[in-house]
Structures are given as C-alpha cells and as structure tokens.
Amino acid sequence: MQRTELAASATGVFWLESDPVSGGNVIMTLEAGVGIPLLSRSFSARSQVNGYGGGALCAGPESVFAVEASGQQVYHIDTATGACSPLTDDDACYGGLSWDAAHHRVLAVREANGRQQLMGIALTDSESANCILHESEDFYSAPTVSADGRHLAWVSWSLPDMPWVASVLWTASIQRDGSLTQARRWPSPSKGSVQQPIFDGDDVIVLSDHEGWWQPWRLASSGQWHLLDGTREDHASAPWQLGERHHQCLPDGGWVRVRYQAGVGQLWLCSGNEETGVRIAREYVDFRCLVVQGQRVLCIARSSTRLDTVLSVDWATGHAEPLSGGEEPFPEMTLSQPELFSVPTSAGGGDPVSGFFYPPMLFASVRKSVPVILIAHGGPTSTAYPVLNLQTQFWCHQGFAVAEVNYRGSSGFGRAFRMALAGSWGQVDVADMERAARWLVANKAVDPARLFIQGRSSGGYTALLAMVQTDVFAAGASQFGVSDPRRLRAMTHRFESGYLDWLLGSPDDCPDNWQQRSPLAQADRLCRPMIFFQGAQDRVVVPQQTTAIVNALRRNGGSPEVYVYPDEGHGFRKQSNVADMLERLLRFYRRQSTDQ
Incomplete structure (x- = not known):
C-alpha cells in the first residue's frame, strides 16, 4: 500500500493512499490517531499534468483541495462536513496545487491544448474569478507564496529540455487584486536545474545543481546566489512529478532537508541555534512531501521493512514518531534485506x-x-x-x-x-x-x-x-x-x-x-x-x-x-x-x- 502526496494545515493532516482493489488514490486523514478516508473511496485523487501528475492535494485552514482523477478538475472539500464541490469546470488538467493564504485561493498548473498556465483558483463565485497568473513559458511547477503574501516564486522550463536538464527560477510581486507584476527570471550562475523554491522572508531558497549537485541555495533580494550546504550530495530526486518537497525552513531559523547517498535518503535537521545539522529517523531510507505544521515536520517516510509511514518529527528535539502506516506487511515472515x-x-x-x-x-x-x-x-x-x-x-x-x-x-x-x-x-x-x-x-x-x-x-x-x-x-x-x-x-x-x-x-x-x-x-x-x-x-x-x-x-x-x-x-x-x-x-x- 503506497502513501503519497502529504498535505497539512490547521484543519488536519491529509495524504493519498493507494487502493489496491480499484487502483485509485483515496484521500486519508487522522481521526483519534487512526487513518480514515476523508471521502468515499469512489473519489480518487490523481493529476495527469505532464502525464505523470503530482501535486493533486493541498490543504487550507478549513478545507482540502484535490484533483479528481477521472475529470482532472480541482475540488473543494469541507473537512468538517465532507461537502465536495468543483472549483473548475473545463477540459484542462490541473496539478501542482498549493495554498495561497494571503489571497484565499489555490495556485495550480493548468494544462490544456498543448499549453500550460500558472493559475489562481478562487474558492467561491463571489470572489475574484479564476485568473491566469503567468503563461509565457512551456512548463510550470512549484508555485509558492511568501509568508506576507507579497511575492510568488515558481520554476519553469522550455522544450526540448526536461526539468532535470535545465530550468529557471522565477519570482513576481503579487498585487492586492491577486494578479502578478514585476515577473522576473533568475537564471542560476551557470546552466543547471532548479526545483522546489521556498521563501525565507523575502529571500528564496531553491535546490539547484549548477555546481554539480542539487544543493540548497539562497537567492537574496539583491540577486546574489549563496550556497547554504556544500555537501556534495543531491538534496532531491529528479522532478518527474509536480509537488515534491525535500526541504523546508523552520520557524526558529533552522531547516530540515533530505540528502541522497548511494540511493539512500537521509533526513537532516538543524535548529536555529546550530551551525550544522544532525541526521535523524535513521530507520527510514527515503523521505518525501516535507511540510511544517506547528511544532512538527510531517513527511512520507519509507523503509526497507515496513509500508509507507506518515511520520511526525518534533523539530525542536528531533524525535520522530509514526502517525499512520508503517505496518509490517507479513509479521510472521522474515524479509530479504537490501x-x-x-x-x-x-x-x-x-x-x-x-x-x-x-x-x-x-x-x-x-x-x-x-x-x-x-x-x-x-x-x-x-x-x-x-x-x-x-x-x-x-x-x-x-x-x-x-x-x-x-x-x-x-x-x-x-x-x-x-x-x-x-x-x-x-x-x-x-x-x-x-x-x-x-x-x-x-x-x-x-x-x-x-x-x-x-x-x-x-x-x-x-x-x-x-x-x-x-x-x-x-x-x-x-x-x-x-x-x-x-x-x-x-x-x-x-x-x-x-x-x-x-x-x-x-x-x-x-x-x-x-x-x-x-x-x-x-x-x-x-x-x-x-x-x-x-x-x-x-x-x-x-x-x-x-x-x-x-x-x-x-x-x-x-x-x-x-x-x-x-x-x-x-x-x-x-x-x-x-x-x-x-x-x-x-x-x-x-x-x-x-x-x-
């Protein structure tokens, strides 16, 4: 049983879980410490953007948003009542969902008729209509908004390149009506692939491999690039899908990141008063979908002996505990170890x-x-x-x-x-x-x-x-x-x-x-x-x-x-x-x- 696409907010923790009978992806949540379906299992969440999808799930303060698999439309799901209604109604595919708290909307990549657009999707008819935020590039991914709601960052790339060959970081200012102004490309110092931008104040931290490895770099508002971790290891995997998250900033000024060594994922944590990080959750060998929720970091963790785990890490102590999953598939059977x-x-x-x-x-x-x-x-x-x-x-x-x-x-x-x-x-x-x-x-x-x-x-x-x-x-x-x-x-x-x-x-x-x-x-x-x-x-x-x-x-x-x-x-x-x-x-x- 595969667990993917983790999202979290004040309203709860949510993830996608594969249904081995139907082959669909069920939206799951926690209730009294137990994972249960948020909706009927007939609702399957999966994006088909770029053919491989990703980013079919995100969470707002009171709601969850998901791409329904058969129609590829974005749905609003009230977590209190379970009411489910479409926010889009067209012939497009949507993916790469993220929440824009400042403007109370969903950001998404829209794909239709051989084109992609970066979209802002309104929650109700009374609010501003769904709007195209940007559309001049061939491909879009990873839209993310600064904490103050004034800036947007994303990644784009152009044919014939794949995103792990060459891609570019973009930023723009967000106006009061939600539209963008001063959109600007930020090419890396030399040719490379960038992915997963996040904001730290007005600065953007992005994973770039222009020096040989996907490492975290800080792009200051002055335009200067600063390497944050010189460890010569990739801090992400190839971005086949939208919505991947392998690093996050912490409220105390620290960070949490994934590093890959010889195919093994390692989770590293650094508090704000430390200079170097420590490796935690060593019993797991891969980590995806990192998200900060209050005093903890949540992620999907995978191991060699157990099913996928929804893992919670106290970022102040580094203590990790499973919230859901992590089952031994055959407790009575000895497994072959890699x-x-x-x-x-x-x-x-x-x-x-x-x-x-x-x-x-x-x-x-x-x-x-x-x-x-x-x-x-x-x-x-x-x-x-x-x-x-x-x-x-x-x-x-x-x-x-x-x-x-x-x-x-x-x-x-x-x-x-x-x-x-x-x-x-x-x-x-x-x-x-x-x-x-x-x-x-x-x-x-x-x-x-x-x-x-x-x-x-x-x-x-x-x-x-x-x-x-x-x-x-x-x-x-x-x-x-x-x-x-x-x-x-x-x-x-x-x-x-x-x-x-x-x-x-x-x-x-x-x-x-x-x-x-x-x-x-x-x-x-x-x-x-x-x-x-x-x-x-x-x-x-x-x-x-x-x-x-x-x-x-x-x-x-x-x-x-x-x-x-x-x-x-x-x-x-x-x-x-x-x-x-x-x-x-x-x-x-x-x-x-x-x-x-």
Missing part, C-alpha cells in the same frame, strides 16, 4: 555503478548458486531506492535473488552521473546492467546460467536491448517497455517530446543510433525467451509498441509470451492484475531455470 553493492564501470575505474542486492529467502541454504533477476528501473532518469517492495519480496521468497541497479543516468548521484545518459541511452545503461550481472556472478554466488533481466517502461527498453546486445541473460521480461524509439518519438506526449532526442541524439544528426538502439529494428538478434506485459490504456508507451515487437519476434520464428490487461494504463495499479502478472512471470522464470 545489500548495497558497487562495481566500477570499467576495469580502469570511472563512476561506480551501484545497486541493491536482495538475497533469496528460499532454497539459499541448499543451492550453491541461485537465479537472479536484475531490474532496470524506469525513467530512465529515475532511481532504485532500498525501500520495501512487495514484488521484490515475492521473488526472494520464491528462491530468486533480486538486484536493482542504478545505472549511469540515474538521479541522486549528481548532475554528471545523471547527464551521462545524454546521447548514450541503450549503451551505458545496458553496459552497466551487464557489468552488474558479471559482478554478481563473481561476488554473490548467483548462477551465471540463470541471469534474468526485466524492466518497466524505459527499463523494459534497457532489458530488451540487453537481450539483443549481450549473451549474459538467459531470458527477459518487458513490462510496458519501449521497443520502437522512433515511433515513440512521433506519438509521445508534450512533456517528453524532446527527451528522446536528448537520449539518442536527433534522428537527423544521429540516424545510426535510432537504428542500432531500436529493439524492434534488431528483433532478429533477440533469440532467447521473452515475456511481455502491457496495459491496453497506456498513453505513454502505447500498446502498439509491444504488439510490434511481439509480431516481429514471431515472424522470426520466436514464441514470446504476451499478456495485455484491458483496464490498466502506464503502470499496473490493480491488485488482481499485479498478482496475475507475478504468477505468469514466476512460471516463465521457473521454466527457463528448468531448461538450463
């Missing part, structure tokens, strides 16, 4: 590629070597974290080891490591998966004849190319994976419309890349067993991607397995479908293990 591993990218050294190895919990004592499933995360500019994953535990309790690999291009390891994927997708990621496999054979007693590879979305692309380009893996699994980058480029949504050219080079300048790194174009070289899973409603990697390569493999005499789920999109959400996929994958891997 072991960090690291392997050089080449014999001569270079950036190490790391990951997390999960040893099998079944048969490990009676077999000299075990089968292993290497997992290429999606994105591909994303990250594998050592958090509890019930699918990973499923494999470990079926006698398989699992290795999740943070290949070059993953986020959380600095800008240079992330940018290594530029023009090299289908090369460095595949090479790193192969090196990880060989390292595991040499160091973790896994069976070289039973190395399997699987991935979701772009991870499926990496898995397919690994099956084409190397002879290391005995079989592979593609879960709604990319098979034809050229066709994806022609059909992809606006957010990623320049991403493939960044990953592979433009087709005009680098035509060989698009041929040699296309699993579909190289399908005649894919001779070992493959299994495919696809959602029929997938709008990111459309079903034709899977259909095309399956047909190509069959024309070449192969017999790939393929399973299509009519009620799933990009990422399977329904419990019954996930269970069916795991059962079919298990039979597939066992059959390949027996055939060796």
Whole structure:
C-alpha cells in the first residue's frame, strides 16, 4: 500500500493512499490517531499534468483541495462536513496545487491544448474569478507564496529540455487584486536545474545543481546566489512529478532537508541555534512531501521493512514518531534485506555503478548458486531506492535473488552521473546492467546460467536491448517497455517530446543510433525467451509498441509470451492484475531455470 502526496494545515493532516482493489488514490486523514478516508473511496485523487501528475492535494485552514482523477478538475472539500464541490469546470488538467493564504485561493498548473498556465483558483463565485497568473513559458511547477503574501516564486522550463536538464527560477510581486507584476527570471550562475523554491522572508531558497549537485541555495533580494550546504550530495530526486518537497525552513531559523547517498535518503535537521545539522529517523531510507505544521515536520517516510509511514518529527528535539502506516506487511515472515553493492564501470575505474542486492529467502541454504533477476528501473532518469517492495519480496521468497541497479543516468548521484545518459541511452545503461550481472556472478554466488533481466517502461527498453546486445541473460521480461524509439518519438506526449532526442541524439544528426538502439529494428538478434506485459490504456508507451515487437519476434520464428490487461494504463495499479502478472512471470522464470 503506497502513501503519497502529504498535505497539512490547521484543519488536519491529509495524504493519498493507494487502493489496491480499484487502483485509485483515496484521500486519508487522522481521526483519534487512526487513518480514515476523508471521502468515499469512489473519489480518487490523481493529476495527469505532464502525464505523470503530482501535486493533486493541498490543504487550507478549513478545507482540502484535490484533483479528481477521472475529470482532472480541482475540488473543494469541507473537512468538517465532507461537502465536495468543483472549483473548475473545463477540459484542462490541473496539478501542482498549493495554498495561497494571503489571497484565499489555490495556485495550480493548468494544462490544456498543448499549453500550460500558472493559475489562481478562487474558492467561491463571489470572489475574484479564476485568473491566469503567468503563461509565457512551456512548463510550470512549484508555485509558492511568501509568508506576507507579497511575492510568488515558481520554476519553469522550455522544450526540448526536461526539468532535470535545465530550468529557471522565477519570482513576481503579487498585487492586492491577486494578479502578478514585476515577473522576473533568475537564471542560476551557470546552466543547471532548479526545483522546489521556498521563501525565507523575502529571500528564496531553491535546490539547484549548477555546481554539480542539487544543493540548497539562497537567492537574496539583491540577486546574489549563496550556497547554504556544500555537501556534495543531491538534496532531491529528479522532478518527474509536480509537488515534491525535500526541504523546508523552520520557524526558529533552522531547516530540515533530505540528502541522497548511494540511493539512500537521509533526513537532516538543524535548529536555529546550530551551525550544522544532525541526521535523524535513521530507520527510514527515503523521505518525501516535507511540510511544517506547528511544532512538527510531517513527511512520507519509507523503509526497507515496513509500508509507507506518515511520520511526525518534533523539530525542536528531533524525535520522530509514526502517525499512520508503517505496518509490517507479513509479521510472521522474515524479509530479504537490501545489500548495497558497487562495481566500477570499467576495469580502469570511472563512476561506480551501484545497486541493491536482495538475497533469496528460499532454497539459499541448499543451492550453491541461485537465479537472479536484475531490474532496470524506469525513467530512465529515475532511481532504485532500498525501500520495501512487495514484488521484490515475492521473488526472494520464491528462491530468486533480486538486484536493482542504478545505472549511469540515474538521479541522486549528481548532475554528471545523471547527464551521462545524454546521447548514450541503450549503451551505458545496458553496459552497466551487464557489468552488474558479471559482478554478481563473481561476488554473490548467483548462477551465471540463470541471469534474468526485466524492466518497466524505459527499463523494459534497457532489458530488451540487453537481450539483443549481450549473451549474459538467459531470458527477459518487458513490462510496458519501449521497443520502437522512433515511433515513440512521433506519438509521445508534450512533456517528453524532446527527451528522446536528448537520449539518442536527433534522428537527423544521429540516424545510426535510432537504428542500432531500436529493439524492434534488431528483433532478429533477440533469440532467447521473452515475456511481455502491457496495459491496453497506456498513453505513454502505447500498446502498439509491444504488439510490434511481439509480431516481429514471431515472424522470426520466436514464441514470446504476451499478456495485455484491458483496464490498466502506464503502470499496473490493480491488485488482481499485479498478482496475475507475478504468477505468469514466476512460471516463465521457473521454466527457463528448468531448461538450463
């Protein structure tokens, strides 16, 4: 059960919780210390802005505001009565919600007809009408208002860039009627990606990677940039979704921040009378959605052994306690624990590629070597974290080891490591998966004849190319994976419309890349067993991607397995479908293990 999108105000604490039956996101709140649904479970909150959403929930002093999943409109929810009414009524999608206390409205990113706008959304008809605050940029995120209500900050970026390649901080003054004036760009001292601006008085604190890492910087009203923390670690993850919050200022002048080290999230706290911070809540390995509520900091915390936790931290003492969640999914069962591993990218050294190895919990004592499933995360500019994953535990309790690999291009390891994927997708990621496999054979007693590879979305692309380009893996699994980058480029949504050219080079300048790194174009070289899973409603990697390569493999005499789920999109959400996929994958891997 996944918990996301935390919001809090004087009216309470609220978060989204996935419903494994329907696949929707239920708005939850606390009542007498127990998490309960705020509304009927039929109301699902999810944004579709940029295709990946985020920021579908925010809280005001007496109300909660949420983006309803099916219609993508913003709703006002009275927390006292449960009354729910729409604030918008159009054909747009909304996301990135935040509360503007000074002007008693919701700020949001609006997406319609291939354009985005920064919006102010009024709560009642008697107040000023919904208004466009800014609309000259291609993309918007992270609108935030200063405490005195006089200033607004946000982040924008322009095609063909992705937000983790190049983005810009903006500020503006807010007039008494709520409109903006003196809107101004604040480019970082050198090219970089900025995210998550917050106000500290009139100054803006933003996470910028223009010196190599997403670090906190203070932009003074004079325009000077000042580094606040020189720790050479990323203080945020790649901003695939709107509404992420990895740092906050505290009322006493201190701060709370997340740092990532080798894929592990750490929570650091500094009170106003201290010069350096201390690490707290060490039993958790990832932290999201930080928000200050009175004397405490709230966040969604994840661990390797428990389900997602709504965590409360007393910022004066550093004491942390769970408010909801944190359940042990199987109290009677011993879980496989992640072991960090690291392997050089080449014999001569270079950036190490790391990951997390999960040893099998079944048969490990009676077999000299075990089968292993290497997992290429999606994105591909994303990250594998050592958090509890019930699918990973499923494999470990079926006698398989699992290795999740943070290949070059993953986020959380600095800008240079992330940018290594530029023009090299289908090369460095595949090479790193192969090196990880060989390292595991040499160091973790896994069976070289039973190395399997699987991935979701772009991870499926990496898995397919690994099956084409190397002879290391005995079989592979593609879960709604990319098979034809050229066709994806022609059909992809606006957010990623320049991403493939960044990953592979433009087709005009680098035509060989698009041929040699296309699993579909190289399908005649894919001779070992493959299994495919696809959602029929997938709008990111459309079903034709899977259909095309399956047909190509069959024309070449192969017999790939393929399973299509009519009620799933990009990422399977329904419990019954996930269970069916795991059962079919298990039979597939066992059959390949027996055939060796």
